[in-house]
Amino acid sequence: MAVAFMLFLGGIAFKYKYKPPATESKLNNLLRILYAAMSKRHLANSTPGNVIPILRWLDKASVEEPSPSREEQVRIKRLWSPEDVQEVKINLLSMVPLWMTFLAYGLLQATGNTFFYEQVVYMDSRLGRISKVPIVIFVIVKSSTRFIVSRLCDSLFSSYWSQKVPRQVLLIRIGAGMAISVVCCIVAWRIEKYRLHKYVNLDVLISVFWLIPQFFLLGFIEGLVFDGMEEVFDGHVPESFRIYGPSFTQFALNIGNFVSLAVILIFHGLFNGDLNTSGLATYYALLAYICFVNFLFYCSVATYYVKESYYEEDESPIEQELEQIQNLVDNHEATDHQVAE
Structure with a gap:
């Protein structure tokens, strides 16, 4: 490492200084x-x-x-x-109400990246001769589900709309993810209640594979919502603004992560030293209520974005073709008029 650091310092003097054009x-x-x-x-x-x-x-x-x-x-x-x-x-600040609906999604994502994996420690991770199932299996389930859902949506949309996907379709895609977020919280709540019932009453650890449904639903939600957020942003702003799409999208999700910290601090009484004595199931139920209210709020905001007329839609190929035909007719009439004179 020391040699690499010295080479780095020596290369600074030969660094090509490129100044991009001022824009x-x-x-x-x-x-x-x-x-x-x-x-x-x-x-x-x-x-x-x-x-x-x-x-x-x-x-x-x-x-x-x-x-x-x-x-x-x-x-x-x-x-x-x-x-x-x-x-x-038009391009940025009018999207603030829509970004606010992503806070609950960021809250769910932060919960899935923490408490979902924490539950694995308190469950039976054996599978046949395998003494411990690696936790990376759940990462694969979530990531592969997100990838498949995202690619399916892209292929379906491109087959129906070759030019530009209508805004209302993208909003419906995100809304479906918001609705499934409620289902994901309810499933996580039921599984945690079942785990506690087995452990407290029967002193039995249930299999970690009971967690697969909630990881699957979390990946399904990410495939619908996260990529849909960037597409809505790209369709709402001109091309010069689109380079900021991933940054603004990630910023909204990071705010949701901070919201999760605030929620945990407010309801800190639900959490103790371990999950067996904590109220994680109650927290999941609370999260389901939050996601449900957020879904209703999203529906009202999405309705406004569908109806709003403050941005100009690109001309459709049919309109462009009709305009070209009209120009040809006008030119032909002008030529005939000159010949007649």
Whole structure:
């Protein structure tokens, strides 16, 4: 390791310094518009009335201040055009309500990555002559299920929609994952209740393979929701914003992980030194209620996104073909008119 570190230090002097071309980052523009709007919150809103009627406080980023000059305000990114503000509203901030519904999904994912595997320790992991079933089997079950579900959805969608998958189809895909999350919590709750019943009353450890259904459902949910989140993001924003899709998606899930810590701290009385004396089954039941309420909230938010008309849909191939035919007809009529003259 020491030799490798010395070689690394020696190679720094010969490092080729490449400076990428200076381009405006859409994310930087978003942060600057947010800062400009917050710093001018005391000013009166003088934007035209045909702006998007949501997040009106952002419109103050396009309000001109008394000083300095207009050119200076534009140069230092204190003054933005109404079109730039509307683009931020449409492309990113209007997705905040939808991202909020992913917090419960992140909470379930964090639970699956912790307590699901913790249950393995308190169950019978023998299989015939194998004294201990490796825990990686459950990782394979979840990962393979997610991969298969994701690829099946992609193949089905591409067979029906070669150009662009409609937004409502992607929202239904995510909604199906949200609904299955309730089922996953109920299954985990029932299995944990059964495990405790066998251990407390009969002093019997049930097989770890009882956990396969909840790992299967967790992988099924991830295949529907996680990849669907990125596709919804890509379909909602222009191409220049799509590079931030994985980052924003992972950010929403990481917030869900922090929410799981907060929930555990709030209900810390359910957890003791080991699972046999803890209320993990009660926690799973609570998580089922949270996922159910989140599913109802998602349905209302998804209905808004289906009906919203603040973004322009790409023209369909039929519309493009009709436009080309109309242009040919107009050109032909113009040529005939010139010949007649």
